[in-house]
Amino acid sequence: MIDLFDKKTIKPMLIGEMGEAFDSPDYIFELKLDGERCLAYLDPEKSTELRNKRNLKMLGKVPELSGIHKNVNSRCILDGELIVLNNGKPDFFEIQKRSLTSNNFRIRLQSNKFPATFTAFDILYYKDHAVNDLPLTERKKLLEDTAVFEDERFAVSRFIEGKGVDFYKLSEENDLEGIVAKRKDSKYYFDKRTKDWIKIKNLKDDDFVVCGYIDKGENVISVVLGQYSDDELIYKGHVTLGISSMDFHIMATTPKLEAPAFKSIPPGNEYAVWIRPVHVCTVRYMMLTSGGTMRQPVFKGIRDDKEPHECVTGEQKAAQLSH
Amino acid sequence: MAVAFRSLISFGLVAIPVAMYTATQDNDIHFNQLHKEDNSRIRYKKTCGHCGKEITSDDIVKGYEYDKEHYVIVNDDEIEKIKTEKEKSIQILHFAQLNQISPVYFDRTYQAVPEAGGEKAFELLRAALMSEQKIAIGKTVLGTKDTLMAIIPREDGMLLSTMFYKDDIKELPKSYNKPDVAQAEMNMAKTLINSMNTPFDPNEYSDEYQIKLRKLIEDKIAGKEIAAAAPEKAGNIINLMDALKASIEQTQDADKERKHA
Numbered sequence: 362m363i364d365l366f367d368k369k370t371i372k373p374m375l376i377g378e379m380g381e382a383f384d385s386p387d388y389i390f391e392l393k394l395d396g397e398r399c400l401a402y403l404d405p406e407k408s409t410e411l412r413n414k415r416n417l418k419m420l421g422k423v424p425e426l427s428g429i430h431k432n433v434n435s436r437c438i439l440d441g442e443l444i445v446l447n448n449g450k451p452d453f454f455e456i457q458k459r460s461l462t463s464n465n466f467r468i469r470l471q472s473n474k475f476p477a478t479f480t481a482f483d484i485l486y487y488k489d490h491a492v493n494d495l496p497l498t499e500r501k502k503l504l505e506d507t508a509v510f511e512d513e514r515f516a517v518s519r520f521i522e523g524k525g526v527d528f529y530k531l532s533e534e535n536d537l538e539g540i541v542a543k544r545k546d547s548k549y550y551f552d553k554r555t556k557d558w559i560k561i562k563n564l565k566d567d568d569f570v571v572c573g574y575i576d577k578g579e580n581v582i583s584v585v586l587g588q589y590s591d592d593e594l595i596y597k598g599h600v601t602l603g604i605s606s607m608d609f610h611i612m613a614t615t616p617k618l619e620a621p622a623f624k625s626i627p628p629g630n631e632y633a634v635w636i637r638p639v640h641v642c643t644v645r646y647m648m649l650t651s652g653g654t655m656r657q658p659v660f661k662g663i664r665d666d667k668e669p670h671e672c673v674t675g676e677q678k679a680a681q682l683s684h
Numbered sequence: 685m686a687v688a689f690r691s692l693i694s695f696g697l698v699a700i701p702v703a704m705y706t707a708t709q710d711n712d713i714h715f716n717q718l719h720k721e722d723n724s725r726i727r728y729k730k731t732c733g734h735c736g737k738e739i740t741s742d743d744i745v746k747g748y749e750y751d752k753e754h755y756v757i758v759n760d761d762e763i764e765k766i767k768t769e770k771e772k773s774i775q776i777l778h779f780a781q782l783n784q785i786s787p788v789y790f791d792r793t794y795q796a797v798p799e800a801g802g803e804k805a806f807e808l809l810r811a812a813l814m815s816e817q818k819i820a821i822g823k824t825v826l827g828t829k830d831t832l833m834a835i836i837p838r839e840d841g842m843l844l845s846t847m848f849y850k851d852d853i854k855e856l857p858k859s860y861n862k863p864d865v866a867q868a869e870m871n872m873a874k875t876l877i878n879s880m881n882t883p884f885d886p887n888e889y890s891d892e893y894q895i896k897l898r899k900l901i902e903d904k905i906a907g908k909e910i911a912a913a914a915p916e917k918a919g920n921i922i923n924l925m926d927a928l929k930a931s932i933e934q935t936q937d938a939d940k941e942r943k944h945a
Binding site: 392394444446449450451463464465466470478480511513516518519520521524527528531532535619 | 925
């Protein structure tokens with residue numbers, strides 16, 4: 362039996378549903394913190410190791426968290442969110458900036474100004490064995506008993522039972538991203554999308570492959586978006602972005618392609634600059650139209666923790682759900 | 685850190701999927717040029733040397749200056765046509781001794797990590813090269829260039845270094861005399877070398893000028909932030925989550941009381 366703690370190859374379970382707020386005694390509800398998903402391998406006797414969804418080492422990006430193994434009382438693997446607070450709220454752009462920077466000095470300046478916090482919401486391994494087969498309520502209890510020392514850099518996610526509607530309203534009033542509903546009896550399956558976890562958000566979002574951009578003048582561009590269906594990239598429309606952003610700098614310095622990576626594209630893309638489809642971005646929107654396109658899309662940012670081929674169309678996502 | 689590129693190392697009958705990550709990073713401080721009067725960024729505008737017009741990328745073609753102010757124009761289609769056929773894999777050509785290659789041939793170094801399904805063959809190649817004290821020489825197409833590569837095993841993973849061709853290496857620009865040295869002089873020089881012999885430890889060295897520069901900049905930023913208004917209390921996530929939870933529990937208690945009443 363290969364030890365999960367030493368191997369460090371776990372991939373987290375992903376949220377598989379998006380929905381409206383509801384009340385149910387079978388669910389707990391917790392805040393959806395707008396940061397970067399992260400697994401923490403903590404050994405109180407030794408050290409901290411952080412891995413993102415792509416299993417890349419994260420501690421170099423958030424060196425201020427190198428002591429959080431002292432916040433637990435046993436060897437454990439915790440699932441959680443890396444966040445940076447700005448004016449008392451999680452600020453996605455600050456953690457994104459961190460994860461896209463590799464210059465040590467810039468990271469140090471940022472960590473002094475906006476230090477990160479690891480907020481644990483699940484426990485997958487305790488002492489010497491995996492605990493992902495325990496029902497969620499038992500894992501939550503174990504998490505509470507293991508992650509005993511909280512401070513500015515390390516916190517345990519608070520949750521409430523049953524009352525999803527009021528909790529969601531409260532998160533909205535406080536201008537937070539939203540909440541997640543989790544079935545009390547649900548188990549944790551590595552590297553799976555689950556219907557047992559439901560995100561309830563004010564603004565919806567989805568991830569796309571950055572396929573190219575069109576100069577719209579006045580320092581604005583349209584980003585051309587795509588998603589995979591099987592192995593084929595499907596055209597998914599545009600979202601606007603300012604050219605002074607770090608995100609555009611990344612796109613502009615990506616190798617160009619002679620032709621788009623799509624088999625077919627609608628008109629309006631004649632002047633697009635096509636780039637290699639290697640970057641993933643998140644787009645927020647109000648709702649989907651009946652035709653499946655996004656209403657009022659807003660570019661959120663490039664993310665480094667997801668592979669382009671993982672950005673699939675709605676139909677593919679539905680097909681990938683575990684039951 | 686994003687994957688720089690993906691490839692297959694093709695070795696005998698197996699093809700090992702690998703992801704290449706850049707092995708080094710630039711931690712230096714870089715300055716922007718600013719206008720002295722208002723601290724705004726200096727922008728470069730491309731203008732035509734003949735008519736003075738500002739030029740956008742659509743107005744630009746590539747030319748090769750074969751004689752003073754005489755150019756041949758080459759367009760992208762023509763460049764595209766002569767590109768080497770894109771080969772997706774790194775073909776191992778032969779194996780060699782690392783210390784037999786002059787360091788001048790090594791260009792950029794990447795760290796290679798096996799992708800799903802390639803772990804076993806990757807480890808086999810790494811361990812065998814390690815134990816034979818050999819490296820592999822291979823070729824692949826990177827961008828528009830047919831690139832020579834060295835695959836160098838390490839205790840953890842393998843390094844892939846792009847290499848220069850013989851054509852790219854300049855000859856020694858000048859010849860110089862090599863006067864005879866006396867045996868006694870030689871012995872003295874050898875003694876000196878051996879007395880100063882220590883294993884190379886990269887921890888021992890750092891760019892001390894950059895360290896001073898960072899300190900200077902950090903102090904200036906700190907000074908600026910003190911001069912600016914004191915930042916408001918950042919708050920912490922525990923307080924925020926506790927406050928929200930408490931406010932839900934209050935309404936729950938109120939509900940209960942109402943039911944009991």
